[in-house]
Amino acid sequence: MNLITAFLLMILIGHSTSDHLQTLVCPYENRNISQSRRVWCKRDVQDENCCTGFSFQLGTGVLHLEDGNIQVQDDGKAFTISIKTLAQGDGVYWCGFMTADKIIVKLAENYFSTAPFNFVWSILRWILFILLPLMTISFHIYSNRKHGDAKTT
Structure with missing residues (x-):
């Protein structure tokens, strides 16, 4: 027992x-991704293939977004998004990258909560x-x- x-x-x-700081690890294998725009978005409740959020270019070091509520780090194999507060509320969030054709490729997703x-x-x-x-x-x-x-x- x-x-x-x-x-x-x-x-x-x-x-x-x-934890108090929620994280999502977004692994990638393709080296070309390092030049692509990263994406952080919340999955749409009505259409699971759509999401609402923003894209950003990730340089070296740590990137702080949304007044420091989102922190992004990249180690060359994955980028990690750490969240203090959720501007869009509870839900399933994606991380990924945007292709040159403006198509979002989802790398990972997880449910985030403000509870x-x-x-x-x-x-x-x-x-x-x-x-x-x-x-x-x-x-x-x-x-x-x-x-x-x-x-x-």
Whole structure:
């Protein structure tokens, strides 16, 4: 039972990347992308093939957009977008690049939320991660002690 709980907890901890600063990694393989305009947009609720946002040219270093609420970094294999606040609200956001024909090529997408649960979960998951082994060890010691007392009587 404890192994199942530990496994589920590890999946949740590994899967949830939500923190006060939400991020999306946009990997690319083609070297020509480094010359292309990057895209950050929110997927349209009515048409999943459309999105609303903006494009930008990424140089070297860190790029700050929307009054510092969006930070973009590129390491040559991927560019990472870090979000403090969402101007367009909760939803599925894309990152990608724009071709010369003005076609957006989506590299990655993720659901971003302004709900405080994301921040709370980012802290709570580590507390649970620490408590799980402590509870397992305590239960093991308690059950060994209980079985030891039963054998001596």
